[in-house]
Amino acid sequence: MQRHLISAADLTRDDAVLILDTAEEMARVADRPIKKLPTLRGRTVVNLFFEDSTRTRISFEAAEKRLSADVINFSAKGSSVSKGESLKDTAQTLEAMGVDAVVIRHGASGAPYRLANSGWIDAAVINAGDGTHQHPTQALLDAFTMRRRLVGRDAGLGRDLAGKRITIVGDVLHSRVARSNVDLLHTLGAEVTLVAPPTLLPVGIESWPCEVSYDLDSTLPKSDAVMMLRVQRERMNAAFFPTEREYSRRYGLDADRMAKMPENAIVMHPGPMVRGMEITAEVADSDRCTAVEQVANGVSIRMAVLYLLLGGAVAETKAAPDANHAPAATQTRTEEK
Amino acid sequence: MSKILIRGAKVLGGEPQDVLIDGETIAATARQGEIDWSGAGLSAEGAEVVEADGKVLLPGLVDLHTHLREPGREDSETVLTGTRAAASGGYTAVFAMANTFPVADTAGVVEQVWRLGREHGYCDVQPIGAVTVGLEGRKLAELGAMHESAAGVTVFSDDGKCVDDAVIMRRALEYVKAFGGVVAQHAQEPRLTEGAQMNEGVVSAELGLGGWPAVAEESIIARDVLLAEHVGSRVHICHLSTAGSVEIVRWAKSRGIDVTAEVTPHHLLLTDELVRTYNPVYKVNPPLRTERDVRALREALADGTIDIVATDHAPHPHEDKDCEWAAAAMGMVGLETALSVVQATMVDTGLLDWSGVADRMSIQPAKIGRATGHGRPVSAGEPANLTLVDTAYRGFVDPAGFASRSRNTPYEGRELPGRVTHTWLRGKATLVDGKLA
Amino acid sequence: MDMQYSDARPVLEGPDIARVLTRIAHEIVERARGADDVVLLGIPTRGVFLARRLAAKLEQITGRSVPVGSLDITMYRDDLRMQPPRALARTEIPGDGVDGRLVVLVDDVLFSGRTIRAALDALNDIGRPRAVQLAVLVDRGHRELPIRADYVGKNLPTSLRETVKVQLAEEDGRDTVLLGVKQAAPGAQQ
Numbered sequence: 001m002q003r004h005l006i007s008a009a010d011l012t013r014d015d016a017v018l019i020l021d022t023a024e025e026m027a028r029v030a031d032r033p034i035k036k037l038p039t040l041r042g043r044t045v046v047n048l049f050f051e052d053s054t055r056t057r058i059s060f061e062a063a064e065k066r067l068s069a070d071v072i073n074f075s076a077k078g079s080s081v082s083k084g085e086s087l088k089d090t091a092q093t094l095e096a097m098g099v100d101a102v103v104i105r106h107g108a109s110g111a112p113y114r115l116a117n118s119g120w121i122d123a124a125v126i127n128a129g130d131g132t133h134q135h136p137t138q139a140l141l142d143a144f145t146m147r148r149r150l151v152g153r154d155a156g157l158g159r160d161l162a163g164k165r166i167t168i169v170g171d172v173l174h175s176r177v178a179r180s181n182v183d184l185l186h187t188l189g190a191e192v193t194l195v196a197p198p199t200l201l202p203v204g205i206e207s208w209p210c211e212v213s214y215d216l217d218s219t220l221p222k223s224d225a226v227m228m229l230r231v232q233r234e235r236m237n238a239a240f241f242p243t244e245r246e247y248s249r250r251y252g253l254d255a256d257r258m259a260k261m262p263e264n265a266i267v268m269h270p271g272p273m274v275r276g277m278e279i280t281a282e283v284a285d286s287d288r289c290t291a292v293e294q295v296a297n298g299v300s301i302r303m304a305v306l307y308l309l310l311g312g313a314v315a316e317t318k319a320a321p322d323a324n325h326a327p328a329a330t331q332t333r334t335e336e337k
Numbered sequence: 338m339s340k341i342l343i344r345g346a347k348v349l350g351g352e353p354q355d356v357l358i359d360g361e362t363i364a365a366t367a368r369q370g371e372i373d374w375s376g377a378g379l380s381a382e383g384a385e386v387v388e389a390d391g392k393v394l395l396p397g398l399v400d401l402h403t404h405l406r407e408p409g410r411e412d413s414e415t416v417l418t419g420t421r422a423a424a425s426g427g428y429t430a431v432f433a434m435a436n437t438f439p440v441a442d443t444a445g446v447v448e449q450v451w452r453l454g455r456e457h458g459y460c461d462v463q464p465i466g467a468v469t470v471g472l473e474g475r476k477l478a479e480l481g482a483m484h485e486s487a488a489g490v491t492v493f494s495d496d497g498k499c500v501d502d503a504v505i506m507r508r509a510l511e512y513v514k515a516f517g518g519v520v521a522q523h524a525q526e527p528r529l530t531e532g533a534q535m536n537e538g539v540v541s542a543e544l545g546l547g548g549w550p551a552v553a554e555e556s557i558i559a560r561d562v563l564l565a566e567h568v569g570s571r572v573h574i575c576h577l578s579t580a581g582s583v584e585i586v587r588w589a590k591s592r593g594i595d596v597t598a599e600v601t602p603h604h605l606l607l608t609d610e611l612v613r614t615y616n617p618v619y620k621v622n623p624p625l626r627t628e629r630d631v632r633a634l635r636e637a638l639a640d641g642t643i644d645i646v647a648t649d650h651a652p653h654p655h656e657d658k659d660c661e662w663a664a665a666a667m668g669m670v671g672l673e674t675a676l677s678v679v680q681a682t683m684v685d686t687g688l689l690d691w692s693g694v695a696d697r698m699s700i701q702p703a704k705i706g707r708a709t710g711h712g713r714p715v716s717a718g719e720p721a722n723l724t725l726v727d728t729a730y731r732g733f734v735d736p737a738g739f740a741s742r743s744r745n746t747p748y749e750g751r752e753l754p755g756r757v758t759h760t761w762l763r764g765k766a767t768l769v770d771g772k773l774a
Numbered sequence: 775m776d777m778q779y780s781d782a783r784p785v786l787e788g789p790d791i792a793r794v795l796t797r798i799a800h801e802i803v804e805r806a807r808g809a810d811d812v813v814l815l816g817i818p819t820r821g822v823f824l825a826r827r828l829a830a831k832l833e834q835i836t837g838r839s840v841p842v843g844s845l846d847i848t849m850y851r852d853d854l855r856m857q858p859p860r861a862l863a864r865t866e867i868p869g870d871g872v873d874g875r876l877v878v879l880v881d882d883v884l885f886s887g888r889t890i891r892a893a894l895d896a897l898n899d900i901g902r903p904r905a906v907q908l909a910v911l912v913d914r915g916h917r918e919l920p921i922r923a924d925y926v927g928k929n930l931p932t933s934l935r936e937t938v939k940v941q942l943a944e945e946d947g948r949d950t951v952l953l954g955v956k957q958a959a960p961g962a963q964q
Contacts, residue, residue: 018861026862028865034899037899039854087660106661109545109615111663117615118659130545131546206539207542208542309859312854313858
């Protein structure tokens with residue numbers, strides 16, 4: 001594991017499996033009468049949200065609190081940021097308060113990378129979504145959900161998603177979720193197919209480790225999981241597609257289309273869903289749709305990430321690049337009585 | 338004015354020569370050792386001697402594309418600091434872009450910039466006038482008045498913005514014919530580049546940064562060379578950056594269209610792979626392109642399809658680059674590293690010799706911009722605008738040593754060859770042993 | 775942790791371990807008056823195997839199955855920040871929970887007592903047992919906390935320079951307890 005979590009592409013297969021396995025143990029905490037662990041007692045985590053995202057913010061907050069971290073929520077709205085304070089100044093203010101980790105959501109692609117690599121702060125940086133770049137914890141919780149459903153809760157431990165066929169449908173161009181998922185799922189051995197109208201696929205996608213299709217119907221029967229991305233209605237004003245109706249007809253998931261999927265295949269959605277656009281209410285509310293599960297799994301994944309980044313010795317900061325890599329979690333546990 | 342004797346300089350990279358400067362002009366040149374300068378004939382008595390010792394002597398460099406920022410953004414550069422940077426980089430003339438505050442769209446503003454350049458005396462400053470009022474692309478600025486002003490403007494550009502309205506562009510091309518002017522187009526189709534942050538391609542797709550397609554540049558260039566042909570005017574293409582643009586210019590020239598084009602040093606060296614660092618020091622307009630484009634640009638500069646190297650020296654204060662990518666300003670400083678980058682990319686690679694460098698960085702830009710007295714041969718009777726380059730030098734770029742007020746160089750810590758040791762502007766040394774006079 | 779055991783000598787062999795566990799099982803039945811409310815919780819990794827073996831023996835003795843589970847103490851350790859993050863082990867509480875029951879914690883070696891301290895904290899977040907007892911295969915002394923074992927397989931006086939390593943068939947392929955001398959391995963901290 002690196003000291004920060006900026007991009008799903010930075011994770012090795014072993015890193016990713018360790019996070020998923022750790023999340024599996026974290027999930028069990030939620031079943032206990034006291035849903036709290038003392039692990040991050042005395043550590044301070046800031047949720048630095050330059051973009052509104054109540055869902056992601058409360059998911060991180062729940063994870064931080066379950067691990068007993070001290071949580072500071074910082075929303076850019078109504079703060080000095082809206083008065084022109086730079087990311088750098090904001091970061092240094094937090095650093096001065098002795099923050100151990102910064103969970104950052106930012107509208108600009110690369111802002112978390114800058115925060116982690118510019119020398120502005122020493123704290124660990126966790127990317128909670130940046131622009132149209134990456135959203136690594138979302139990809140992790142999606143992979144976690146897939147592994148549980150497609151491999152099994154206990155059977156999945158220590159395993160990846162080798163051979164699983166995952167289809168991601170919708171606005172890939174503007175989606176950090178799609179980018180993170182392609183990177184992570186590829187690392188985990190899954191076969192990814194992206195489906196979208198050509199206008200919503202980025203130029204340069206040919207270098208991504210996945211297949212691309214414009215045809216949803218032919219892809220569905222070959223999918224173990226179908227992830228529907230949110231499509232904002234405003235996109236049609238910029239001529240990405242003609243009308244909402246036409247989009248739904250060609251790329252929306254309804255019950256008829258869902259019937260074409262293999263029997264045990266699941267439907268996923270990172271939320272928030274635009275019902276009637278990319279997904280019908282019938283599909284969204286069906287047993288095959290894991291949207292609600294994904295939310296619950298998000299807390300476990302974020303606990304796992306926080307634990308693995310903050311739960312051990314603080315890695316040397318400001319050292320040579322390879323020192324950025326803290327060793328993977330130690331497996332040895334004897335001889336420490 | 339005193340005399341200066343430059344001994345043993347490889348003029349345009351050729352055989353070592355002695356060059357005698359007397360006052361503002363070159364008095365004599367001779368093969369090294371051919372004339373005993375202490376003798377009576379062409380007296381160099383009392384001349385200050387500069388031992389060139391195998392360094393390369395070039396006509397003073399001319400930059401057709403500099404942002405001096407004054408008036409308006411003196412926090413990033415002034416005419417004084419910008420011309421000092423120019424002298425450091427071996428330049429004796431720079432063309433100052435019009436996108437100042439206020440915009441250089443009237444005779445008053447261009448005269449002010451021109452006069453400041455004269456007063457400071459580090460480098461001739463030739464203002465570029467805006468094509469349209471306020472760079473807004475709607476109404477022609479008073480091009481004739483700027484031409485007739487003391488500044489004698491001949492180059493017009495809305496640089497930073499594209500003159501995208503085809504009718505306005507056509508009229509501007511036609512209008513400047515009356516006084517031999519030229520429109521320098523910043524080729525960027527605005528609709529195709531809304532929200533654009535970097536070259537559109539493999540890297541932008543991964544980084545999730547708004548793509549800046551090559552076609553946004555190429556489509557404007559194609560349109561403008563056809564307009565120039567149609568109205569029988571000349572057009573200059575600023576900072577051409579793609580392989581496709583090269584093809585269009587090559588085609589236009591083969592057709593006899595009067596088009597000239599420039600390339601920046603950074604587009605000859607850097608690619609969009611650097612954007613993976615999200616370090617805004619690599620954020621520039623037009624954006625860094627791909628390896629394939631870099632190769633095409635070098636070849637085009639070598640074969641003359643691209644006429645000149647222009648720096649697009651774009652100073653920005655530290656805070657405008659010490660931030661997240663999207664919030665950062667576009668542009669990089671270039672005057673003090675241009676010759677080194679050209680040596681690295683063109684000379685050391687065997688694509689261009691030093692006389693070719695003199696052509697692309699002095700002779701042709703002076704010709705395009707009608708900068709009289711610049712870009713002249715190194716021979717007796719010519720103005721003594723000269724640059725002496727230690728081509729054997731290798732060193733690491735340290736922005737702390739820049740004369741420019743800004744430090745936004747993409748080359749910090751990079752090893753580059755060559756160093757300008759002396760610059761003379763009409764016989765007056767502006768740079769001596771690498772130090773500003 | 776880069777210990778060399780090549781020069782270590784066995785202090786308990788397979789048959790000894792089996793005998794010792796049988797004795798502990800009898801002691802538990804005796805002290806817990808039939809052991810009908812006992813829940814065995816092993817501390818990963820080897821404590822879990824020992825707990826399962828004890829459960830089997832208790833079943834032999836009492837004829838009833840005894841609930842057995844595992845209690846991972848990683849997140850409750852007091853030395854988390856002294857090492858890179860550790861992988862978590864499974865906490866598996868038997869279906870009926872621990873409330874009102876006699877929980878017997880099972881571990882392989884009792885040393886500083888810090889693991890047991892962490893286990894008591896972990897247990898506290900899971901429920902409220904009637905009582906908690908501790909069974910260990912080896913007590914090597916050098917307690918740093920006021921903790922003692924209720925059932926001890928073997929008291930093994932050691933010096934701090936010595937290492938005690940328990941190997942169990944389920945994990946290591948054989949049953950043995952090895953006593954060795956600590957090598958000066960850099961970074962290895964006991």
